[in-house]
Amino acid sequence: MNITLEQAEKVIAAAKKKATELDTKMNICVVDGGANQVAFARMDGAWLGSADIALKKAKTARFFDMPTGEIGKLSQPGESLYNIEHSNGGLISFPGGVLLKNKKGDIIGAVGVSGSSVENDHTVASAGADAL
């Protein structure tokens, strides 16, 4: 019940397609159920600094089994998980990381996308996740 490379490549292909439709340039990273990187692609001209963010978004989504943006709501000043980003070698808690599930609903990994607005990042990550 772990993602295969073929599945990860499908996720990245779908994410790239959506990114192009939105006229954006994205870094896209897929991790497996153990939060270890399986596949990665940086589109031409995408921000260099977004590569690490895409990886951290994918890891963060799998670390807590929820979309990264949900964690960000809880990590604001005064909220219950304030500064959780200091754990696990650095989390990214704004939108763009979503879980990957197989058709039965088992979690098999996560995808992280970075390179545009967080709304676009989330849309592209979701398009990737929907490809499975």
Added chain:
Amino acid sequence: MNITLEQAEKVIAAAKKKATELDTKMNICVVDGGANQVAFARMDGAWLGSADIALKKAKTARFFDMPTGEIGKLSQPGESLYNIEHSNGGLISFPGGVLLKNKKGDIIGAVGVSGSSVENDHTVASAGADAL
């Protein structure tokens, strides 16, 4: 006046029992008086990212000899310990880390719990601490 492994295992057993009562899945970490890990357990299905948080909560509680949530109040924007989380390789300053004391009241270590709401995390950590 340092925690023994037998005591640490008692703390973890009590914390696991409370976690199960609350229908939660927790990462539980015990450190000694030197803030070094003595024992750890990740319950089946608990969040992967909570392992590091449980460790950091236990360390944070012992680093400053208070429950982690107390530090979090002081680390908010504008407060006196703003962003203290950047020290010591990363602190976690929301609830779930509590001190461990022997019957005489000496500090012998700390326990950190992560995997649910911070209220549940704190309740489970306290149940662990009460086992001593």
Added chain:
Amino acid sequence: MNITLEQAEKVIAAAKKKATELDTKMNICVVDGGANQVAFARMDGAWLGSADIALKKAKTARFFDMPTGEIGKLSQPGESLYNIEHSNGGLISFPGGVLLKNKKGDIIGAVGVSGSSVENDHTVASAGADAL
């Protein structure tokens, strides 16, 4: 096909028993199939510095699906994997890390032991692995 906490606790109990038989004090760490920590125990009086070594031995064994000592043979000066220890945030390549398999032979994790001679470390780790 991932290790459960109950299995990990069995591994640690068997390793502790063997460590006591050998009159040694060990740090014992179990990781799952994704190389993430599941359980840990430091026996009373065991070296503080061996906690991180036990974790790194467990991770190293799972990272390359072989006993850590095998990697150490290949990482010597002049050998093919010289200085591989600089990868993955630090590897430990001397004996004491061994794979954990279920009865069908699937890899479900790894155990790392540190606290005595590498021969004793390996013996204790193997006793842990045999408990499954």
Added chain:
Amino acid sequence: MNITLEQAEKVIAAAKKKATELDTKMNICVVDGGANQVAFARMDGAWLGSADIALKKAKTARFFDMPTGEIGKLSQPGESLYNIEHSNGGLISFPGGVLLKNKKGDIIGAVGVSGSSVENDHTVASAGADAL
């Protein structure tokens, strides 16, 4: 004069093909002229620990514009670059990292491969480089 994602994907596809011919399972990483990751793939069942090594081999090759194995000759005890692996967040100096050049001979990036013997790693990396 920097590698494109399309070129990087060609490199990875050729490397995967060669890896399959050799009956090996590889981690394959492509970096650009700035030594930043462009694309990555971990073949199903490949060693988890080889992901970071593949990245570090690709970076190392580009950092010094030579195949990683050449650096390893110079980093042995008593040699001129002894323990250079401590720089740049960790280098990998055994074979498996090679430069990527365009048809004019300009360096446009590097590929790193890890997952088998260093001879196989180098063969697969070279097959990737030849695809350009």
